[in-house]
Amino acid sequence: MTSPLQQKLKITGPTVITANRLTDGVVVWLKADGGWSAGLADAAVVNTSDDALKLLGVANADENRAVGAYPARVEIAADGTPRPVNLRERIRVGGPTIALPGAA
């Protein structure tokens, strides 16, 4: 496998690194201190490809805590917090778009 650090990565705007927590699969985002949070608001946001690659390297080296890390584009809301921009990431943040059976 090519090391993620050698992979080409082009980002076009504010970006976060996201993955799933190893123990329970919960969606997590990489924080600036190298830890993981289950809240997108805590995510480290980067704006250049180099920074994104560096952050992805940190994430991939930590696969005993979170797996399947990848960069996800975000937009920055008026209050300065990142928000998901596409449907997939919105669903990862907010859960399925349907009422869950048995949840009544």
Add this chain to the structure above:
Amino acid sequence: MYVYDEFDRTFLQERVDEFRDQVRRRLSGELNEEEFKPLRLMNGVYLQLHAYMLRIAIPYGTLSSDQLRALAHVARRYDRGYGHFTTRQNIQFNWIKLEELPDAMADLARAGMHGLQTSGNCIRNTTTDQWAAATPEEIEDPRLYAEIIRQWSTLHPEFTYLPRKFKIAITAAKHDRAAIRVHDIGLRLHRRDGETGFEVIVGGGLGRTPFIGKTIREFLPRHDLLSYLEAVLRTYNANGRRDNIYKARIKIQVHEIGTEEFTRRVEEEWAQIKDGALALDDAAIDAIRAHFKEPDFATLVDDPPELEAAKADPAFARWHANAVAPHRKPGHAIVTLSLKPVGGPPGDATAEQMDAVADLADQYAYGEIRVAHEQNLTLPHVAQKDLPALWRALDVQGLATPNIGLISDIIACPGLDYCSLANARSIPLAQDLTKRFADNDRIADIGRVHLNISGCINACGHHHVGHIGILGVEKQDQEFYQITLGGKANHKARLGELLGPAVPESDVVDVVERILDAYVELRTDPKETFIAAVQRLGIEPFKERAYAAR
């Protein structure tokens, strides 16, 4: 029902212990993710968008009431109170934690269940007709052979790391409810000169390169089943492509080297092993048969007065005409339970529903339940006189929607709401469609239509073989859907034809409605089904109408 013996129980316990140790090693970091992934997949554990997903095998779609209760227990204890029945006669739980998986597996093993071979590049759970051993049409119970294949393929040391996954389906009825022509191997049980054997079909499949399987042998004597399968698998394992994951299925190998050459290689290999350790004999097959306990059927007559009287209620009469099929034993019937309520996610059942169905199976159906590839449940053996009471109980549980085989009996994959590979959502679309087609008179008038939805080209929702197929695609972060017409999964299997450009999510329901309106206008008479009309007219007239308003 096949009854597990000491051997199977020992095996399952050892499997649970092995997986517990593998999870422990992964959590401690001894195993890295790349090493662990195939191991968890081999136990049915995927990582989805929000959590791990556990897929549990329901061999040949047959469940005992206790097994269904065990599934309800797993839904409650380890998940969020529901499960999703799949087109491969399995069940999936969407919210499982890796840490708790070994315990969930141990609970399942106590009921003789597991996630073995529901994923990974191995021989998957063999599927068959959900009406096996109940329908009058069949030659022999196909589950005997599905069970023989289960035993042979379980943790097969040579075939656990194949180029790609491998799916086998069997049918013994003329009316193919197992979609055998779109499997890696399809087996059709038939008789020749008084002998029972199989037509062997290889290289079918859906996904991004759909193929209808090719017959490589018209008649394989049943005693040769395993040696022949081993020869096919060996030919595939040795020379199937491994350079490109999208070209690794056996269908590509068959396509690239040609059916004739593929057949020649299989036959050559088979000649070497045919009389070896895998040769079956009547005693071996009868021993398996002895493990399928035939229900102690009561002696009854068809059309009992209780049933006839109940038909005075039009709601019952409608359900009876839709969801009940003839049984091989007089006075009995096969009942299909719709998991497609209006506005519900297709194929989902809550823990309460599972428990209720288990109780109803005990009360009315000799404790046996089947999972149909259309993502419904079946009670294969019900006394006709009990149908009115069963119907009332099912109705309370929301399991008596009279839409079996009709437009709202939609097959849908989980799509983007759960699946990490998805382009678009499937479930909300299915829900909107069922709401649009909620009028029972209208859907009965439209008649039999199979509408299948997949959220991406992997085709878990069998869209290629839906009379109407819907495939989710993505265009600049927007959900779009391609529509195909004319697909069929039966013995005359065909792939659907693309109607035209993909349509945005907001238009799909309208487009489907216009297609069906066109059919109602164009059909020669109400007896001409939708699929027959599409075959007679081609897709043009439907295309015109579908895009007319745009």
Add this chain to the structure above:
Amino acid sequence: MPLVKNGKPVADPFVAVADDAPLPDAPALVSADRLLKEGAALFAHAYPVGVIWPNSKDVLQLEPFLARLAVVALVFPKFRDGRAYTQARLLRERLRYTGELRATGNVLRDQFLLMVRCGFDALDVAKDADAAAVEKELHTYSVFYQPTGDGRPVPLRARLAARNV
């Protein structure tokens, strides 16, 4: 990498030899190409000779040499690439090869038992920790569903027949 033979760690006397190097004064493993090119001449060597056989080559080509080969080493470039399982069974069950059958490459503990069932008796284990677990791994299961050439006591037919009693 530690070599485990018949379940026990052993020293590996064989050295892999480059195609253009002369055979050393020691047991040697040569490439498939060299074996096919030099053929019988290799066996004039005073020490045992084995071959490293890639998983893309038909093992039936080995037939003329099997009686004299001390080792056939089959390769798992990735543990997920399972071609060598088929090669192993063909060597043992079809060609009746009885010498050392060695698994090399990405040989990990979770596949040990599958390998042994297909006829491997020597495992060139990729991780030291895994070598210590061989004994445990080989006893993960006590029952087996399908017959292979490993002669384990519960082949499918016997099991099916036993159920009749």
